Amino acid sequence: MRVAVLSLIESAGDEPDVLRGYLPIGGRSILRHQIGLALSLGCKRIVVMAEAISGELVAMQHAAERGGAQFHVIATARMLAPLLLPDDDVFVLGDGLLVMPDAAREMLDAGPVVLTLPVETALPLGFERIDINYAFAAAMRFPGRVAAGLAELPPEWNVQSALLRLAAQARIAHRGVPASLLNDGRWNIVRxxxxxxxxxxxxxxxxxxxxxxxxxxxxxxxxxxxxxxLGPAMLHAGTRPALAGVAAGAVGLLGGGLGWLGHFAIGFLLLGLGWMVERVASLLGQIERNSLLVSGSARRGVAIFHLLIDAGFVTLATWRCELPPGHGWPWGAAAFAPVLLIGMMRLVPLALANRPWSRWLEDRLLTGCVLAIVSIFLPFDAAVALAVLGLLGTCLFALQFEGSSPNPRLTSEA
Known part of the structure; x- marks a missing residue:
């Protein structure tokens, strides 16, 4: 079994009542980030060294259990020893360590290892010295049998230091953490x-x-x-991605309502703004999934929301149509060009996925701004029709004369 040993002991700077592990990053504590990393490493038991149980630790227990892991809070090294069986695969993360999950997995997946940093670089940043040349990079991995000596240590020993000494006695290999991880912020001790x-x-x-x-x-x-x-302020205020998604829907509905009242330009802008707010919600959700594993899958309903935004553009463009009524036009004629426009804007990025500019057609904030300008300053129906012809012609030209294939992986030269 893979086991993670985390720590909630060290104080944050000169404030004894604030612990490093509780310092917030993106609205969640550092310890919560470490639990997410432990779950991503496949740990099925998470042990936190702490002097007392708090409400936040109880919430973290629920998060760990939702991820399929057992959760233990203990106070001494002797209490840790029975939780680490000889066949276990043990991961230790230092107090206040914040790392990008992909960087940590790359460094720890190779097998038993003690991660190190050059001492002259690491000591000023808060890392613990190992010897004259190297400092402990606050992360290591070793077989559970290495921790058997914990039962013989005095109870006042720091668990991380004790495990580091036992790993050294077991001759666990050292591996240096690249300086680039420190330089770009992917590996930190937060004090x-x-x-x-x-x-x-x-x-x-x-x-x-x-x-x-x-x-x-x-x-x-x-x-x-x-x-x-604004992300830090939003996350610290408890603005979760789902709440931002609700706000996106409200903005989109407001745009549709104003369009129905005849304020087409503002309606187009608000539909584009609703798309952008949803993108903010999706990006916040992606950050939480990558760093915290708060959800096993992407937020549901995003594709449906984008379809609804496109339906809103079609509806407003239909209402904006200048075709005179009562001239024998068939039902739905006003919606014909808007439907073709949005359809082409969805088709071209699929057919010309290798063209970077095609992605701009997926940007509904840009779409809303352009349609608002066209609605105010240009003959709207003529502009929409020309846009449809332009997109169709561009797509046909690229596929026919530039040797592009809409499905290059399934085609080959004879």
Missing amino acids: TEAEAHRVERQWLNLHTTKSSAGSATPGERLTTLIVRR
Whole structure:
């Protein structure tokens, strides 16, 4: 069985009443982040060294049990010894350690190891010295039989230091943590509230790097900026992704209502804004899943919400249509061009997935802004029709004359 040993002992800086493990990062404590990491490592038993049980520890117990792990809170090294069987695979994470889960898994998955850092770099950052050259990087893995010596130690011994000494006596291999993990914030010891605020910004930036990549659309870039700037305040205030998703739905409904009243430009803008708020909710949810394992799957209903936003655009564009009534137009004629427009905006990114610009057609904030401008300044029906023809022509040209295939993995040259 894989077992994680965590610690909730060290005080945060000069404040004895605040513990390192309770310092918040993204609205959740560091210890909660470590439990998420332990679950991602496949640990089925999680042991927390703590002097007292608190309401937050009870909540963490529920989170661990939902993840399929047993949860224990103990106070001394002697109490830990019976929980570590000889055949167990033990992971130890230091008090206040905050790491990106993928980096930790890469370093620990190779087998029994004591992770180290150069002493001149690590000591000022709060890591514990091992010898004259190396410091303990606050994470290690070893067989459970190594911990048998805990029962013979005095009760006042620090458990992490004791396990580190036992691992050294068992000659567990050392492995250096790359300096790049320290430099970009993927490996940290958080000791004070000031450090927690600094590290929290790095943590959010790391989790949103892909969303701000070079091919990101304007709406995605703005979403990332909002999460980076306002994400900490939102998360500390208890704004969970589901609540942000409800807000997105409310904004979308408001846009539809204003469009029904004839305020089409504002309606288009609000539909785009509702899409962006949902993107913020999805990004916050993705961060929580990646770092905390608060949910086993992505938030449900996102695809349906996007379909509803597109249906809102079609509806508002239909209401905005300038076809004169009573001239023999068939029923639904006003919706024909808007349906084709949204359909082409969904089709082109699928057919031309290898074209970075095609992703811009999925940006509904951009769609709302463009439709609002067209609604105010241009002949709306003519502009929509030209947009449909432009997208169709671009797609056909790219597929026919540029050698692109909508399904390149299933095609081959004869």
